[in-house]
Amino acid sequence: MTSTLEPGTPALHAGLSQAQLHELYYFMRLTRSIEEKLVNLYRQTKVIGGLFRSLGQEADAVGSAYALDKGDILSPLIRNLGSMLVKGATPVEVLRQYMAKAESPTRGRELNIHFNDLERGFLGQISHLGDMVAVMAGVTLSFRMRREARVGLVYVGDGAMSTGAFHEGINFAAVQRLPLVIVAENNGYAYSTPMHKQTAVAELVEKAAGYGVRGAQADGNDVLAVYEVTKEAVERARAGGGVTLIELMTYRRKGHAEHDNQSYVTKEELEAWAAKDPLDRYARHLTEGGRATAAELAAIDARVTAEIDTAVALCENEPLPEPATALDGVLAEPPKAELEWYRRLDG
Amino acid sequence: MTSTLEPGTPALHAGLSQAQLHELYYFMRLTRSIEEKLVNLYRQTKVIGGLFRSLGQEADAVGSAYALDKGDILSPLIRNLGSMLVKGATPVEVLRQYMAKAESPTRGRELNIHFNDLERGFLGQISHLGDMVAVMAGVTLSFRMRREARVGLVYVGDGAMSTGAFHEGINFAAVQRLPLVIVAENNGYAYSTPMHKQTAVAELVEKAAGYGVRGAQADGNDVLAVYEVTKEAVERARAGGGVTLIELMTYRRKGHAEHDNQSYVTKEELEAWAAKDPLDRYARHLTEGGRATAAELAAIDARVTAEIDTAVALCENEPLPEPATALDGVLAEPPKAELEWYRRLDG
C-alpha cells in the first residue's frame, strides 16, 4: 500500500517570506470578514439564496490554495471561498454573486461562489457533489497531454467522498498518474450527518490506499501545516509523481447553511473547536514568533474592512439582470429557428 | 486499517465430507460442460445473443457459492454460472435462457444467465456493472431489519470495481455493517483492459482498507481455498461482523465473449493458466488424496453429460415466446386506458 500517514510538524514558517506570512493572514481574515458581511446582508434579505459559512475552516482553504503556482487550477467547494480569494477572486465578485447582480461573474445565473475564471485558476463547482473530481481529472489530463508543468487541486468533503463520481474521478486520475492533488476536508459533518455514518474508516486518508495513491494528513486549522502538506503534494504532482489525497482535519463551526441551527451538535464540541480557531491561532503564532506585530495585523484587518466596505458600496445597489438576458448563451450559436418560433408563440 | 491479507493455506479438505467434496467437483464439471455445450449450440446459431465463458474460473464461482447456507442469497455476474448451479439453477433453465425459449425463466425477455429465483437464493444481474452491489446492500439490510441470520454474497470483477455504483454500494454496506460478502474476481482483464489500466493498486484486496471492511484473499483456482475463505467471511457476516471483501486470484482463459479472439493476450500467458486449470487440479487433489477414484470422477462426468443431454433434448426444439406476451408484466396491474388506446391506434 502506498498510503502513508504524515501528520508531520510543519517547519515553523514553511519557507515563506514575511510578506507571504502576512498575506496568508490577509486571505484568512478576508474570507472571514466577507462571510460576516454576508451574514449582515443575509439578515437584511439582500442575499438572495442560502448563505454558506467556512468559519473555522479558513486555514484549510487558504493554506492549500496558497501552495499552488500561478498556472495551476483549483476547483473549490462551498467552503472554499478562501481558496478562490487566494486565486484572485475579488470580494465584489463574491458579493455580486450572492446578491445575484447583473454584473456578477455569472450574470445572476448561478449562486454564491459557483463561478470560475480559468485564467486566474479556479473552476466553479456545481452542486452535485463529486463531479468536480472527474472534471479536474480532465483538466490535469490536458496539462499532461500538452507537457505543461501545471497542477490541479480539487476539494472534497467527508460527505462528498461517498459519491460514485468521487470514486470514478480519483481512480481515473490515479491510473493515469495525473498531476492532481485531492484535498479531503474532514470537518466532521456532511450537513447533519457525522462521519461515522458516512464511512466506516476512522480517517479519510485511509481511502488513499484503495486507489494506490499517496496519502497525507495535516491539521486543517494550522495554515502553515496545510500549506506545507499541500506544497509537497503539489510539487510531487508537478514532477510526475501522481495523485496525493490529503486529509485536512478541521471542523465546521456553523450549520450546513445559515438556516441550520446545528441542533445535532453539542455546545462542548463547538466550544472546543472555537478554542482552536485558525485565525486566532495564526495571529498568535505570528506575533509570538516575532513575524508580525499586533499593529501590523490590525492594519491588515483595517485594510480588509475597507476593501469589503468599498465592495459593498460598489455593488449593493446595482441592478439585478435584465430578464431577457436569461435566454442567451445556452449554445455557442443560438438555434435561430427555435428561438423565433418560441417568441412567436409567446407573443 | 482493518484490511488483512490472508492468502492462507486451506485445510486439506476444509471440513467437507466426501460427498460434499464430490459435489464440488460435480458443480465445476457441470459448469464447464454446460458452457461447452453452449459453444456447440452457439456454432449452430441456436444461441441467440452472445456467449460468455467462465473457463478457468469454475472453482471461484462454485467454491464461493458453496460456502452459503440455504437461506442466503447471492448475486452472480456473467462468469458465475457455477454459483447459480450451486444455488439450484438447472441446466435446462440456462439453455432456455441462452436460446430465448418461451419456457425460459424470463420467458425470453432477458439473456444468458440474467435470471433469478429468490427462493432458491440467486438474484439476477443487469448489465450495468456495479449496481448489484447496491441492490445486495438492500437485500442484506432486509435480513438485518428482520433479525434473520441470513447472508448475502455479491460478485464484482476487477473492472466493475471502477464503477461509482460499486463504491456507493460497498460503502453503504460497510457503514451499516451489513451481512454482505463481496467477492472480487481478479481474472486479469475487463474485456481487453488489463488490471493496471483499471486501477493503480496491485491487488484488489487493497481496496478493502478504504471502506473500513475486512479484506481477504485466496487462490481462485483452488476450489477448497475459495470455499474456506468465503466460509469464514460468511460466518463472520452472519455473526454480525459486517462486510468482507474477498479477492480471488484467477484468470479469464477465454475472450470477453465468444466473438473476442483475445488478440491482446500472449500465448504464454494463456498456457501458464491452462496449466493451473481448476478442474484438473481439483481432480488430481481428490484422486491423489484418496478422496475419489478416477472411476468415481468419470461417473460424475458421465452424469453431467447425461444431464446436459437430457436438458438439451428437452428444450432444444421448444418454441420461442408468443410475440404478444411481450406486453404484459411491466406493472403489477396494466394501466388499462393506455393499453386500449395503444391497440386502437395500431389496429
Add this chain to the structure above:
Amino acid sequence: MAEVTYLEALRDGLAEEMARDERVFILGEDVGAYGGAFKVTEGFQKRFGEERVIDTPISEVAIVGAAAGAAHMGLRPVCEMQFIDFLSCAYSILTNYVATARYRAGLKTPMVIRGPSGGYVRGGPFHSQNPEAAYLHTPGLKMVAPATARDAKGLIKAAIRDEDPVLYFEHKYLYRRIKEDLPDGEEILTPIGQAKVVREGKDLSIITWSAMLWKSLEAAEQLEKTDGLSVEVVDLRTLLPLDDAAIVATVKKTNRVLIAHEDTRTGGVAGEITARINELCFEWLDAPVKRVCAHDVPLPYAPTLEDFVLPQTDDLVRAARWVAAY
C-alpha cells in the same frame, strides 16, 4: 378538522403508513436526527427508531439500489432525495434496474422515491429542477406530483401501498404556502392514475399539475372576471401512467387546450400530452394545443431571470386568450 400545510400533510401521510405497516422504512441523507433538509421526517427517528429511519451516506445510487433490494425482500422503502435534482445521480440504476425488475425478472419492487422539486424559490439551476420529463420515458415506473395538501397526503399513502416503484415529486414552493382542512380520522388515499377536474369550465381547458395548478386557477379566475371566459382546470396528479380518459374528456368538453408545466418546453411532458390529444381526439380540437412552459434554459438564480424563465400567471392568461380567440 385540522388545518395542515402541504408539508404537514405529506408528513402525516408518511407517518400514518409507517405506523400502519412495519415494513415501511425511510432512507436518505439527513432524514434521521435532523428530520430532513425540509423537515419532512422531523421526529420520525425518535418515533420509529433508527432502523426504520436511516441516515445514509451521500450516495444516491446506493439509496435507490438498497431500496430496491429491500423491496424485493418484501419491505416497503421510501427514499428521500435531499433535493430531487440529485435523483439524476441514480438515473441509471433507477431506469435500468428498478424500472425493469418486474418485467425482466418478475421481481417485486414496491418502493417510493420522493423529494422536493420545482422552482420559484431562487434555488438556482441545481435546486429547482422538475424531473418528470426525465422519467416519463421509462416503462415500469409510476410518477405522481401532488398540488394540494390532500393529495400530498393521499398520494404518498397510495404510493407506499402501490406494488410498483413510484416517484413522488413534491413541490418545495408549496410546502408551507398551501394549507387545507383535513379531517382527522379520515383515511385519505388518492388513487394513482386519476386526474381531477379542479375547476369546471366550458370555453377552454388548462391541463396541468403541481405548483402550476395554482397559477392556472389564478389565471382562470382572472379570465372569468376580465374576459368572461369559462376555464376548466385539470390537475393530472399522476404523470405516469397518464389519465388519458380525463384528458380526452376535457378536450371533448371545451375543444381548446392549454398544457401548462413549469419545466422547460423541449422534451417536456406537454409534448407527450399533445401527441395523445392529437391521436385520441384530434377532431375535437378547435385550436392548436398550446404549451405554456419554462424557456429552454437551465434555471437561473436571479429573481428577475427566474421569474422570466418560469411560466407565470400572466403567460397563462395571454396564452388562454390566444387559444380562446383562435
Add this chain to the structure above:
Amino acid sequence: MAEVTYLEALRDGLAEEMARDERVFILGEDVGAYGGAFKVTEGFQKRFGEERVIDTPISEVAIVGAAAGAAHMGLRPVCEMQFIDFLSCAYSILTNYVATARYRAGLKTPMVIRGPSGGYVRGGPFHSQNPEAAYLHTPGLKMVAPATARDAKGLIKAAIRDEDPVLYFEHKYLYRRIKEDLPDGEEILTPIGQAKVVREGKDLSIITWSAMLWKSLEAAEQLEKTDGLSVEVVDLRTLLPLDDAAIVATVKKTNRVLIAHEDTRTGGVAGEITARINELCFEWLDAPVKRVCAHDVPLPYAPTLEDFVLPQTDDLVRAARWVAAY
C-alpha cells in the same frame, strides 16, 4: 470512390479529424489496443499513440467528466460509450455539469460522446437502447443520429468541430449493413441542425431518423407500388436542435404525417415533434399526426418478442394507409 460501410465511414471521419487537429483525442473502454467493442477505433492507438487513444477504467462518469475538463482547457475529446446504454451512468454529470457549463459559467465544452445505440440485433434490454428521449430535455446539448454512411462520416466530423457538446448516436444495426460510395478526396461535413428530405412525395410524410429511415423508405416504396401513394421521407439527422423549418415544410407539402421512431412511444421524441407541428402548422394538418414507435416495454431479447415490440416496415405501411385514408 470507395464503397464504405456505415462503420468505416464513421471510422474514417474520426481518423480524418484526429489527423487534422491534434487537439482531438479519444477515451473510452477498450478503445485502444482492442479498437473498441465494435472496432470503430481499430488501429487508432497504433496510429495516433496511447496518449490520444486512452483506455479508461469502467467509469462512465469519469469518462464524461474528464472529457469536459479537457474540453474546458481547449482539447477536443471524443468519448466512446461501449454501448450507449451505459451513458445512463453518466446522466447526472452530462445533464447537470456538461450541458450547463456554457450557460452558467461561460465554459467552453466542445466534446463528443458517441456509441452504438439501437435494437434489431437481439441485444436484450441493456444493449439495444435508444437514448435520445433521455437527453432531448436538456438545453445545452446537441444530438445527432446518422442513418447513412455519408452522414455517419459527415456528422462525426461536424460534431468534433462543433463548439458545444454533441451526443452522436450511431446505430449498431447499420454498422455493416449499410454501404455507400464515398468520394476519396471530398471533405464530408453534414451540418448539425439540418434535416434532409431523402425521398420526395406529396401524399404523406414520414419523419424519422437512424435505422428507421431504411424501414421508412421500404414502406414508402411498397406504398407507392401497392397503393399508389406518394410518400415523402424526411431524415431528421439532428434531434437537438430540431430542424423546425424542415418539419414545417413537409407538413405544409403533404398535410399528413407519420413520425416513426424505434424508441418507446411514451415520452419519446415523437411527442415533441407532434407538439411542434401542432404549434407551428396545425391548420395544415388533414389528419392527426400518428406515431409509429416501439411498445412501452423494456426491449426483450427473444427474436419473436423483439420483432413484435420494435416497429417494423409493416407497421409503417398500415399506419400510413390509415393516415392517408383519414
